[in-house]
Structure formats: structure tokens, C-alpha cells
Amino acid sequence: ETGVTQSPTHLIKTRGQQVTLRCSSQSGHNTVSWYQQALGQGPQFIFQYYREEENGRGNFPPRFSGLQFPNYSSELNVNALELDDSALYLCASSLSAGMVTGELFFGEGSRLTVL
Amino acid sequence: QKEVEQNSGPLSVPEGAIASLNCTYSDRGSQSFFWYRQYSGKSPELIMFIYSNGDKEDGRFTAQLNKASQYVSLLIRDSQPSDSATYLCAVNARMNTGFQKLVFGTGTRLLVSP
Numbered sequence: 001e002t003g004v005t006q007s008p009t010h011l012i013k014t015r016g017q018q019v020t021l022r023c024s025s026q027s028g029h030n031t032v033s034w035y036q037q038a039l040g041q042g043p044q045f046i047f048q049y050y051r052e053e054e055n056g057r058g059n060f061p062p063r064f065s066g067l068q069f070p071n072y073s074s075e076l077n078v079n080a081l082e083l084d085d086s087a088l089y090l091c092a093s094s095l096s097a098g099m100v101t102g103e104l105f106f107g108e109g110s111r112l113t114v115l
Numbered sequence: 116q117k118e119v120e121q122n123s124g125p126l127s128v129p130e131g132a133i134a135s136l137n138c139t140y141s142d143r144g145s146q147s148f149f150w151y152r153q154y155s156g157k158s159p160e161l162i163m164f165i166y167s168n169g170d171k172e173d174g175r176f177t178a179q180l181n182k183a184s185q186y187v188s189l190l191i192r193d194s195q196p197s198d199s200a201t202y203l204c205a206v207n208a209r210m211n212t213g214f215q216k217l218v219f220g221t222g223t224r225l226l227v228s229p
Binding site: 033035040041042043044045048050055056058088090096103104105106107108109 | 119121147151158159164203205211212214216217218219220221222
């Protein structure tokens with residue numbers, strides 16, 4: 001186990017709804033990254049948070065947003081859900097030294113199904 | 116050109132054989148290279164990382180890095196049925212903020228038959 005916990009593990013939503021996914025990072029890790037993994041694909045980078053600020057974002061629309069809290073836990077929010085948002089959402093924590101991010105440790109993921 | 120490329124497989128090997136998994140990357144500035152194993156329905160699990168050219172061994176696993184050829188590989192010796200999984204190659208990339216992220220390939224599915 002990595003010590004990274006995510007909730008909920010599974011959820012079903014309908015198009016147009018909003019969802020919030022939560023992540024608690026491994027003790028001592030100050031950086032949280034979120035990835036989307038569609039079936040049969042590799043994880044795609046959504047964004048990364050360090051010291052409560054977003055420090056990088058992948059090719060995802062603004063309806064994907066996030067937060068990092070002082071205890072380094074994090075949330076991923078997705079508004080106006082679309083069918084293509086159905087995927088495994090992975091949270092990963094890491095220890096950053098300045099701008100260099102170390103290896104990622106993943107939680108078990110939140111599997112989102114949009115109907 | 117994709118940033119990180121892997122053959123999707125499946126790569127089928129008999130039990131006890133050596134499995135060789137390959138990955139190429141496009142960013143010559145990349146300095147950190149990772150291999151993750153992902154069982155079906157589970158999240159990726161870090162199994163190896165390598166920063167320097169050459170080989171790095173850890174038990175039955177050997178990671179090989181050739182920065183000149185922008186190529187990284189993972190060898191699994193004495194393959195076991197429990198090694199059957201998807202193997203993801205990940206490479207660090209610098210974002211325009213100056214911070215770094217990991218970019219993943221699509222993964223190679225490995226099947227080890229008894």
C-alpha cells in the first residue's frame with residue numbers, strides 16, 4: 001500500500017452533473033497530481049498541486065478544477081459531466097524538492113461512470 | 116509523435132522466460148524514467164526507476180536506459196504468471212511553469228503462460 005487514499009472508489013453520474021473526488025496523500029508528501037485513465041489507455045495528466053497552488057495543467061478543459069489543502073489532501077472537481085469523462089481517476093502523491101518532482105505513488109483510484 | 120511510446124502487446128512469454136518491454140520517448144531533456152505495473156482494475160504500482168545510462172537491477176527486474184537513443188527497457192527474468200499485467204513506462208517532462216510532471220505511455224500488456 002502507498003498510503004494514498006481516494007474516495008469514493010466507484011460512482012455513477014449522469015451527463016451534466018458535477019462530481020467531487022477526494023484524495024489524502026502519503027505522509028510527508030507535499031505534491032498531489034491527478035490523472036485520468038480511460039479504458040485501455042495510459043494515465044493522462046490533469047493537473048498538479050504543490051503548496052496549495054496549481055503548478056501545471058494538462059490538456060483538460062476548465063470544467064476540471066482542483067484544490068489542495070494545508071494538510072496536502074486534494075480534491076478534483078468536474079462540472080458538466082460528459083460521457084467521455086467516464087474513466088479511472090488517479091491521485092498520486094510525491095515529494096517535490098523545488099521544481100523537481102520525485103516518483104509518484106498512486107491511490108487505488110475512483111472509477112467514474114457517466115450515463 | 117507521442118511523448119512516450121510503447122507497444123500495446125500483448126507480449127506473450129512462457130513461465131520462466133525473460134520478458135523484454137520497451138519504451139521510447141521524445142523529450143531529450145527527460146532525466147527520470149519509471150516503470151509501473153498495473154493489474155487489471157487496479158492502480159499503477161511503481162516497480163523501478165532509473166536516472167543514469169546503463170542497467171539497474173532489482174531482484175528479477177532490470178531497467179536499461181540509453182539516453183542517446185531515447186530508449187528505456189524493462190527486463191523481467193524468470194517470468195511468473197503473477198507478472199501478467201500491463202507495464203507502464205513514465206518519463207519526466209518539464210512544464211511551462213518550470214515544475215515537472217510524469218508522462219505515461221499507453222502500456223504493454225504482458226501475459227505469462229504456465
